[in-house]
Amino acid sequence: MLDRHIDAAARPAVLEIRNLTTSFGPQERPLVAVDGLSLSLKAGEIHGLVGESGSGKSITLRSILGLIQPRGRVGGEILWKGRNLAALSERELGAIRGKEIAMIFQEPMTSLNPLLPVGLQITENLAAHTGLARAEREREAVALLDRVGIPGARARLADFPHEFSGGMRQRVMIAIALASRPQLLLADEPTTALDVTIQDQILRLLQSLAAEFGMSVILVTHDMGVVAACCDRVSVMYGGRLCESGPTADVIAAPRHPYTRGLLHSIPRGVAPRTPLYSIPGVPPGLGERPPGCAFAPRCPNALDVCRDEKPVPSVSAGGRGLACHNPEPGPTEETR
Amino acid sequence: MTTLDRIAPARPNRLSGFAARALKRPAFLAGFAILGASLLLALFPAAIAPYDPLAFDMTAIQQGPSLAHPFGTDGFGRDVLSRVIWAYRVDMQMAFFATVFAMLIGLTTGALVGFYGGIADAIFGRVVDAVITFPFLVLVIAIVAVLGPGLVNMYVAITAVNWVYYARLTRAEIMAQKAQDYAAAARVLGYSDARIIFRHLLPNAISPVIVYWMTDMALAILLGSSLGYLGLGAQPPAAEWGVLIAEGRNFIMTAWWISLMPGIAIVVTGLGFSLLGDSLADLLRPKGR
Amino acid sequence: MPSAAYLLSRLLQIVPTFLLVMVFIFLFVRLLPGDPAIAMAEAKASDQQLAEIRERMGLNEPLAVQFGYFVKNTVTGDLGRSILMKRPVAEVILERLPVTVYLSLYAVALSVLVAAPLALFAATRANGPADIAIRGLFQVGLSMPVFYIGLVLLTVLGAKLRLFPVGGYGRSFIDNLYHLALPALSIALYTSAILMRNLRASLVEVLDSEFVQFARAKGLPRRIVLTRHVLRNALVSAVTLLGLSIGNLMSGTLVTETVFAVPGVGRLMLEAIFARDYPLIQGLTLTFAVIVSLTFLATDIVQSWLDPRLRQA
Numbered sequence: 001m002l003d004r005h006i007d008a009a010a011r012p013a014v015l016e017i018r019n020l021t022t023s024f025g026p027q028e029r030p031l032v033a034v035d036g037l038s039l040s041l042k043a044g045e046i047h048g049l050v051g052e053s054g055s056g057k058s059i060t061l062r063s064i065l066g067l068i069q070p071r072g073r074v075g076g077e078i079l080w081k082g083r084n085l086a087a088l089s090e091r092e093l094g095a096i097r098g099k100e101i102a103m104i105f106q107e108p109m110t111s112l113n114p115l116l117p118v119g120l121q122i123t124e125n126l127a128a129h130t131g132l133a134r135a136e137r138e139r140e141a142v143a144l145l146d147r148v149g150i151p152g153a154r155a156r157l158a159d160f161p162h163e164f165s166g167g168m169r170q171r172v173m174i175a176i177a178l179a180s181r182p183q184l185l186l187a188d189e190p191t192t193a194l195d196v197t198i199q200d201q202i203l204r205l206l207q208s209l210a211a212e213f214g215m216s217v218i219l220v221t222h223d224m225g226v227v228a229a230c231c232d233r234v235s236v237m238y239g240g241r242l243c244e245s246g247p248t249a250d251v252i253a254a255p256r257h258p259y260t261r262g263l264l265h266s267i268p269r270g271v272a273p274r275t276p277l278y279s280i281p282g283v284p285p286g287l288g289e290r291p292p293g294c295a296f297a298p299r300c301p302n303a304l305d306v307c308r309d310e311k312p313v314p315s316v317s318a319g320g321r322g323l324a325c326h327n328p329e330p331g332p333t334e335e336t337r
Numbered sequence: 338m339t340t341l342d343r344i345a346p347a348r349p350n351r352l353s354g355f356a357a358r359a360l361k362r363p364a365f366l367a368g369f370a371i372l373g374a375s376l377l378l379a380l381f382p383a384a385i386a387p388y389d390p391l392a393f394d395m396t397a398i399q400q401g402p403s404l405a406h407p408f409g410t411d412g413f414g415r416d417v418l419s420r421v422i423w424a425y426r427v428d429m430q431m432a433f434f435a436t437v438f439a440m441l442i443g444l445t446t447g448a449l450v451g452f453y454g455g456i457a458d459a460i461f462g463r464v465v466d467a468v469i470t471f472p473f474l475v476l477v478i479a480i481v482a483v484l485g486p487g488l489v490n491m492y493v494a495i496t497a498v499n500w501v502y503y504a505r506l507t508r509a510e511i512m513a514q515k516a517q518d519y520a521a522a523a524r525v526l527g528y529s530d531a532r533i534i535f536r537h538l539l540p541n542a543i544s545p546v547i548v549y550w551m552t553d554m555a556l557a558i559l560l561g562s563s564l565g566y567l568g569l570g571a572q573p574p575a576a577e578w579g580v581l582i583a584e585g586r587n588f589i590m591t592a593w594w595i596s597l598m599p600g601i602a603i604v605v606t607g608l609g610f611s612l613l614g615d616s617l618a619d620l621l622r623p624k625g626r
Numbered sequence: 627m628p629s630a631a632y633l634l635s636r637l638l639q640i641v642p643t644f645l646l647v648m649v650f651i652f653l654f655v656r657l658l659p660g661d662p663a664i665a666m667a668e669a670k671a672s673d674q675q676l677a678e679i680r681e682r683m684g685l686n687e688p689l690a691v692q693f694g695y696f697v698k699n700t701v702t703g704d705l706g707r708s709i710l711m712k713r714p715v716a717e718v719i720l721e722r723l724p725v726t727v728y729l730s731l732y733a734v735a736l737s738v739l740v741a742a743p744l745a746l747f748a749a750t751r752a753n754g755p756a757d758i759a760i761r762g763l764f765q766v767g768l769s770m771p772v773f774y775i776g777l778v779l780l781t782v783l784g785a786k787l788r789l790f791p792v793g794g795y796g797r798s799f800i801d802n803l804y805h806l807a808l809p810a811l812s813i814a815l816y817t818s819a820i821l822m823r824n825l826r827a828s829l830v831e832v833l834d835s836e837f838v839q840f841a842r843a844k845g846l847p848r849r850i851v852l853t854r855h856v857l858r859n860a861l862v863s864a865v866t867l868l869g870l871s872i873g874n875l876m877s878g879t880l881v882t883e884t885v886f887a888v889p890g891v892g893r894l895m896l897e898a899i900f901a902r903d904y905p906l907i908q909g910l911t912l913t914f915a916v917i918v919s920l921t922f923l924a925t926d927i928v929q930s931w932l933d934p935r936l937r938q939a
Binding site: 463464466467469470471472473474475476478479481482483555559560562563566567568569579582586589590593596597600603604605606607608611612 | 642643644646647649650654657658765766768769770771772773774777778780781785872873874875876877880881884895896899900902904907910911914915918919922
């Protein structure tokens with residue numbers, strides 16, 4: 001894993017998100033779901049985007065492909081291969097969606113069309129993005145299902161989604177997303193709806209596919225355990241803003257943002273049985289009630305007066321770590337401020 | 338109050354909050370205003386109607402709408418507006434009496450078969466299947482054919498068919514409530530069946546039935562005036578919108594207002610019930626936004 | 627396609643329901659005051675005619691056996707003699723039935739033509755001004771009785787503008803498109819209001835669903851997302867609704883056939899009632915029940931053909 005991340009660090013960035021802001025509702029009193037998020041992704045990198053529900057992580061993913069519903073406004077820059085996706089028309093985005101950038105969703109139950117055989121749901125993708133003939137498309141669909149680990153793939157093309165188990169459905173969805181060999185996969189909580197054992201299989205599958213196709217992945221999750229298991233880098237979001245980012249191993253070893261610490265605390269690790277699970281006190285703020293200062297200040301054990309009044313400005317330090325906090329935990333190489 | 342009465346999901350003490358939310362809805366206000374006005378017209382037609390609805394005026398036969406007669410006059414010089422206003426009395430009654438007994442019978446039957454299930458429920462299921470196999474109007478007029486035309490027989494005929502729809506709805510709601518924890522708790526506490534059904538389950542199951550009743554009153558006016566028009570409901574000389582429309586039918590080429598004006602009353606009143614019903618449905622929906 | 631087992635089990639489900647329907651219709655004549663034979667006979671029937679009717683209905687036997695006679699007669703197509711028409715009931719009904727079937731299908735076609743585009747238009751602009759205006763308009767449509775819609779159309783389009791004939795029935799299929807335009811439109815304006823409301827709601831739901839978002843994320847052409855993913859899924863609930871509205875549709879034909887003097891079974895029912903022609907009333911009630919049952923059956927089959935989840939027997 002460590003080798004991989006050193007290897008990845010040398011590659012150029014494929015996706016560069018700068019100051020992404022996504023808002024809904026009236027122009028004069030907007031509800032800001034994503035507030036000035038920046039993120040950079042290298043080829044072949046698996047990037048974890050972590051936060052509680054309502055932190056804006058799913059909206060960030062949907063903003064990249066222009067799939068915001070109900071119609072929201074996307075500001076800032078989403079640079080993909082030198083083009084700003086945020087400024088593209090629906091038609092121009094259509095040429096990128098599914099072909100260069102694919103996406104998979106959380107609920108394999110509801111994300112597949114219940115009325116169409118899975119074979120068609122794969123081949124329609126190939127029809128839209130490749131010049132393959134019908135027979136070739138079908139052969140390719142079988143190969144894809146085979147690759148994601150569906151036994152007896154050929155016989156299952158005519159089956160409908162409800163004839164598959166939850167884990168198998170998620171594999172089908174991955175096969176659909178992979179059909180056009182995308183360079184970037186956006187995965188929105190792909191394992192949340194699945195059993196723990198199946199979760200692990202799906203994560204392994206994503207990892208091996210990323211390596212095999214040289215594909216980058218943004219993996220949205222609320223589970224630090226998932227990040228630890230398979231991500232090269234991680235960005236932690238709270239209240240629509242970025243708290244902390246950096247190589248996964250570094251962030252987990254030495255979290256600097258109090259919120260990241262809290263998230264890592266929530267994972268039981270080496271504690272005696274029956275110790276109550278730690279949870280960060282309080283709840284995340286709603287869309288309309290973001291505080292003027294740091295979004296996390298009301299729940300933060302380290303909060304100072306400045307935290308309540310001023311938004312912390314993100315800074316990047318050595319080792320590629322980003323941080324937006326007025327009063328962070330001491331870093332491994334830094335002295336206490 | 339026992340502990341359990343507090344466990345069961347809340348009942349009307351949210352009434353004041355409900356009124357506040359209701360008053361913010363234009364649809365609710367419009368429906369409420371229309372029905373309020375309709376009720377006034379039904380209660381005090383004599384005070385409101387400009388003319389005697391039965392007075393012949395041979396000097397003003399089949400006159401078109403004018404300032405003196407906004408809805409025109411009919412073949413005997415009677416003021417159409419006054420006749421439409423007097424008809425509110427019959428049609429508002431129709432909305433109520435054609436539905437209220439069906440609702441009460443349906444509510445009770447539905448609650449009982451929903452609670453006890455078993456053989457009664459199985460038989461009830463078959464009855465529902467059989468009744469919905471007849472077009473509503475066909476079944477009603479077939480029953481009127483046996484009983485003979487007239488307002489009261491029409492109520493009986495509609496009730497005989499309509500209770501099934503209320504019972505079906507109530508049964509489904511009771512089944513859903515029965516599956517909730519508070520119902521199980523009530524049973525564990527050893528309450529009588531009657532108390533569980535009528536104190537605990539029914540109050541929580543009744544909202545959709547009330548909403549349906551509102552829209553059903555609109556349907557009853559549509560159905561009742563259709564029967565009146567066909568000659569199977571209210572009988573002339575009773576002033577009823579469908580009957581009034583039928584009276585003008587033969588003069589529709591020359592004096593269209595005799596037939597078309599009473600229809601406005603049907604549409605407006607029907608709209609009032611639907612607006613009220615729809616906004617009640619929104620307001621009563623649990624966890625409404 | 628739905629499996630043979632599914633079709634068979636669905637057919638068998640009709641049997642108990644229909645037996646109960648037959649019981650209702652059987653009891654109908656028995657509930658009349660007086661001798662059922664006299665009710666089923668002409669006013670000036672001879673003793674011999676009455677005896678024949680008693681024989682045919684099994685009136686000298688116990689009630690259960692009488693029901694057996696009724697089922698046997700019905701299944702063999704013997705519905706008795708119409709008092710009004712002085713001909714076998716089955717013959718009269720079969721002669722008039724095609725008119726009503728034509729009118730109903732015409733009305734369904736019109737309501738789909740009106741409701742589908744408007745529902746799509748409204749759903750894609752959910753809660754915008756156009757959506758609210760369309761819904762308001764149809765709410766007014768829902769508050770109008772069909773006979774009144776008929777009279778308004780008859781007055782305005784028929785009598786004043788002379789665009790369409792004000793009644794009657796044509797000679798050929800094409801001729802009837804013209805002759806039955808107003809009655810069909812009267813029914814369609816009412817049913818399309820129901821259809822539009824339902825279709826809009828299910829379109830809004832489908833447009834918002836994860837699988838449509840996923841289809842968009844796949845970068846499929848807009849046209850394919852709309853037809854294959856959105857419309858196809860909304861169609862399932864529209865078909866259900868159309869099927870369930872068959873009762874409304876039949877009630878609508880009964881009224882409009884009367885308003886526009888169309889010689890179908892709906893108008894026949896009314897004529898039978900005023901003439902106290904009980905054999906004809908009985909036969910017509912049964913006919914309507916058969917039409918509704920067959921429509922429910924057809925709806926289930928189409929639904930299971932559209933939705934693979936319903937195919938298991």
